[in-house]
Each structure stands twice: as C-alpha cells, then as structure tokens.
Amino acid sequence: MGGKATLLVVEDEVFTRKMMGLHLEKAGYRVRAVGNGREALDALEEQGVDMVLADVFMPEMDGPALLEAIRQTWSEQDLPVLMLTSVDDRDKIVEFFTAGANDCITKHKDPAVLLIKIKQHLELSSLRRYAQKAPTEREPEFREPNDGLWKWNLADGKIFFSPRWKGILGFQADELPDHLDTWFSRIHPADFERVSRALRAHQQQQSPHYEADYRVRLKGGNYHWVHDFGIAVFDRKEGRATHMVGAMSWILPRKEWERERKVIANELRVIRGLVHEITPHAHLDPDLHKAVEALGEHFDLLTSKMETLISDDD
The missing domain is CATH 1.10.287 (Helix Hairpins)
Incomplete structure (x- = not known):
C-alpha cells in the first residue's frame, strides 16, 4: 500500500491495548487504539482506517456487536475486520466469519502470526482495488521490490504479468509473452496439481482467497520457491468468477x-x-x-x- 496503513485496535484491557499498539507501530503501522465498540465507531467516523482489530469481550459494545455495526456501512472488501479471540472456540469462529469477519486470530499466540495476517489482508484489499483498474496501470505500492502482480481475465483467458513478475523469473519485460502457458508451464510438475486445486477452489468460492507455495522454473532452468496468492472478482448476479488478480513473491530464503x-x-x-x-x-x-x-x-x-x-x- 502507498504509505503506512492505519489500524484501529479495539481492546478493553489497557495493558494489552498498549502492548499491541507498540508491537504494531514497531512493525510500521499507524495505530489508533480505543477501549470499546462505541469508541471504535466514533473513530471510524473521524478518520480513515484501513483495518479493524477487535477484541470479542468488551464493555458497552462488544466485538460481535461492533462487527455487526461495521458491516451495516462497510463491506468485507471495503474494511477488513480481524476478530481477536482469547481461545480457539470453533463454533464462535464460525459465527464471526458468518457475520462478516475477514479473519479470527487467537490473541495470545505468536505475535508474528498476527503481523502476517494483517499484512495479508491489507494486500488483499490492495489487490481488490487493483483488480478494478486497467492491466497496465501502476502496481499498488505494498509489495517488496522482488514481488510482482498478475491479472487474469477468466472470460477470455487473457492474462497480464507485471515487469516485476517477469523479473522474478529472471526475464526482462519484453522477453516473456502475457500468456497462461508462460505461468503454468513453469510450475514444477510435482506442484502443478496442488496449485490448480487451489485456483479452482477459490474460483468456485470454496476458499476466501487463492494461496500456494510452489517451485517455478527460472530463465536458467533451475527451480526456486515462490509464494503466490490472489483473489477473484465475482459476477454478483451469476456468482461466477470473472477476473483474478494476484501477487507472486520470492520465498527461497x-x-x-x-x-x-x-x-x-x-x-x-x-x-x-x-x-x-x-x-x-x-x-x-x-x-x-x-x-x-x-x-x-x-x-x-x-x-x-x-x-x-x-x-x-x-
């Protein structure tokens, strides 16, 4: 994303709220922290927020009530909401997802998991905005220097690979054609079916997004690991996927x-x-x-x- 993302932390415990704020600021985010759902709604009206991290149990207005209020104004695509739970309660987690939560995270697990989830959902938001633009428009500024985007029209099969995407494989922008075979033929044979299943699952709305780690063949013929993820744009009337947009990143290290x-x-x-x-x-x-x-x-x-x-x- 261009510039720092603003995160709204909604947590009634002062110590936890303070520690989360420091942790997120250290990771490079702007943080606005409040103590309950009502204060969160006021904060959403006052300033631009890119994501909400909401505790479940809070006074005045708890997490589920806040989630319901947010979804009356903002969709899951417009404003990601991550619910912070204290325990792994499967039934509750299912309820949160059904009510419109983008993700659920156990608060006291590895903090690195929270940072990964935040980064992932912010990137998905950027990808959704990018999916509405022309293929040749400038890439969103949220990726690392070695990462690149792809944009796929599922109706006619045409695909666009950014110069950075081709650069990951060791090619100049004009050395690789924008064709599906450019991508699929370079996936390691042992990984191809797994990648195909992940793509199909998301296109059939069986998963919230597409994500896969696989080996890809570089210009010199050797294989290296990449991480690939993306989202589909669906036709609202028919419910079928019409476009996909994604980002491939270098993960060999x-x-x-x-x-x-x-x-x-x-x-x-x-x-x-x-x-x-x-x-x-x-x-x-x-x-x-x-x-x-x-x-x-x-x-x-x-x-x-x-x-x-x-x-x-x-």
Whole structure:
C-alpha cells in the first residue's frame, strides 16, 4: 500500500491495548487504539482506517456487536475486520466469519502470526482495488521490490504479468509473452496439481482467497520457491468468477530458514533425550559427567542459533 496503513485496535484491557499498539507501530503501522465498540465507531467516523482489530469481550459494545455495526456501512472488501479471540472456540469462529469477519486470530499466540495476517489482508484489499483498474496501470505500492502482480481475465483467458513478475523469473519485460502457458508451464510438475486445486477452489468460492507455495522454473532452468496468492472478482448476479488478480513473491530464503530450523529443533530434541538418560548416572562416571557438560554446551549453542534465526525472521 502507498504509505503506512492505519489500524484501529479495539481492546478493553489497557495493558494489552498498549502492548499491541507498540508491537504494531514497531512493525510500521499507524495505530489508533480505543477501549470499546462505541469508541471504535466514533473513530471510524473521524478518520480513515484501513483495518479493524477487535477484541470479542468488551464493555458497552462488544466485538460481535461492533462487527455487526461495521458491516451495516462497510463491506468485507471495503474494511477488513480481524476478530481477536482469547481461545480457539470453533463454533464462535464460525459465527464471526458468518457475520462478516475477514479473519479470527487467537490473541495470545505468536505475535508474528498476527503481523502476517494483517499484512495479508491489507494486500488483499490492495489487490481488490487493483483488480478494478486497467492491466497496465501502476502496481499498488505494498509489495517488496522482488514481488510482482498478475491479472487474469477468466472470460477470455487473457492474462497480464507485471515487469516485476517477469523479473522474478529472471526475464526482462519484453522477453516473456502475457500468456497462461508462460505461468503454468513453469510450475514444477510435482506442484502443478496442488496449485490448480487451489485456483479452482477459490474460483468456485470454496476458499476466501487463492494461496500456494510452489517451485517455478527460472530463465536458467533451475527451480526456486515462490509464494503466490490472489483473489477473484465475482459476477454478483451469476456468482461466477470473472477476473483474478494476484501477487507472486520470492520465498527461497524462507524455505531454507524453515529447513534449518527443523534440523536444529530435531537436534535439540535428541540432546534433551540424551541428557535425560545420562544425567542420573553421571555422578558415577567422570566420562559421563563430561558428556553431560558437552551436551549442555551444544544445547546452549543450538538454542542461541535458533533465537538468532527467529530474530532475523522478525
């Protein structure tokens, strides 16, 4: 998105509200924080807000009542609302989605998940606005430098790939034709059916958006991982998808990070098991005692490396 997005945080607990605000501001967002639903509606009237993050249980006007009031004026496409729940209550979550929530997030889970969800829904809003424009118009300014957009007319099969999309594959803008085969023929054979299922599911309104991680063939012939997601524009009368617009991003470093984290996590589990077995007998054998100390040092080293990986990802 162009400039900073403005998030409205609706949370009655002062400490939680303050900590969320600091966390979101650190992530680069403008934050307006209020304590209940009535204050939230006043804030929505006073200033432009790009997204609402609403707690469920609040005095005066709780989260569900606020969601209902918001949807009387703003659609899910116009103003995303993320409900912040304290527990994973499946029935309640279904109710929130039915009432018009864009997403539901458990408050006390990894804060990184909240940031990912916020970024994703803001990008979906930008994609919806982009879908209404001509294919050659300037891309929305919410992507990273190496990301690119695509726009697909489902009626006639024509597709437009932005210069940045082609650049991800290693091509200049004039080196690749705007044709479906340009995309589909470059998806790794082992990933193609999964990508196709994800596209069909969204086009048939079985999923809120299209999303897939897959390998794509670059200009040099080698494969690299990308993350692809998008949304469809539906005909209101017939309910069928007429257009899709999406964004492809480079995620090879994330895949490598995930593999390394899994290796370290497995090593940590093995070390814990060894220490658990050896420690009761270490006082009887000096060599066993030294082994426990060595395992402890290696455990500390791996823990430090894991913490570094996590902090680098943030």
